[in-house]
Amino acid sequence: MPANSANLRRRFHSAVYDRNLGKSLQRLWAAARPQFVDAVTDTPVPVPYWSGLGRPGLLDPTGAEKSGGSFVADDQLARTALSIRELDEALTRRQYGYESVDAYYAAASSDQRLALIESPLLLLNAYDDPIVPGVSLRRALDNARANPNLLMAITADGGHLGWCEPSDPTGGPAWVERVSSGFLEAVLGIEPTDACENLGCEIFD
Structure with a gap:
């Protein structure tokens, strides 16, 4: 902060x-x-x-x-x-x-508390974020690496909570949804499938 x-x-x-x-x-x-x-x-x-x-x-x-x-x-x-x-x-x-x-x-500042997190957590940041610039994430990255419960991803581009799709720049951030769903699938042990009738599988596929 x-x-x-x-x-x-x-x-x-x-x-x-x-x-x-x-x-x-x-x-x-x-x-x-x-x-x-x-x-x-x-x-x-x-x-x-x-x-x-x-x-x-x-x-x-x-x-x-x-x-x-x-x-x-x-x-x-x-x-x-x-x-x-x-x-x-x-x-x-x-x-x-x-x-x-x-x-x-x-x-x-939340970065100093990352060592205390005991549940799986995905952290996403863009290096070009104008509000939270990549240079300010050094301590967070070090602390995330030291905690096996955390997965921190820093992309080169994405802005502030952006990650717009090149094919639909004004639409929703589908990339974030795919990454978040993939993380949840891995943590919860969900196997993606094309044939699923319940809402959960539809969300995580």
Whole structure:
């Protein structure tokens, strides 16, 4: 997440991707705002921290001492946020008890938790993903290789959750469906067949 945040601050990414994502988050904040702002005074009010802060065995103990307490969101920043980072500063890092956005990003990155996964998992990323660039996947790739439950595939092309079909670039990502189904077939021990009457076989073929 720190690398992805830095990537989104590049000139083009900031002006196109992050700005539009920020505007979308503004709309989500507008819908959620009544939970954080007093309707009469139109000022932010204290709301409880995320309840999970007090849960034992947390992967990240940051903020555990704040369990049962409350925080105040930055309503002004949330209403004008033009980036994911600004919304995370206004709300997310506060709700989860972090002192800064950078501390939240460092703790929330999923790549450091790959070693804990005990069920078979397929991880797909494209190296040219403009949001999650390939260079930011190094630690994830190392951790995936160290866990026999994980299969991580990084394609040269594909964009951000794209993998469009050359024959139908505006259609659904059939390649992802084929790869995911093949992974499930292997994990579940399903033998592909041309003659199958139930829905499961039709999905996995």
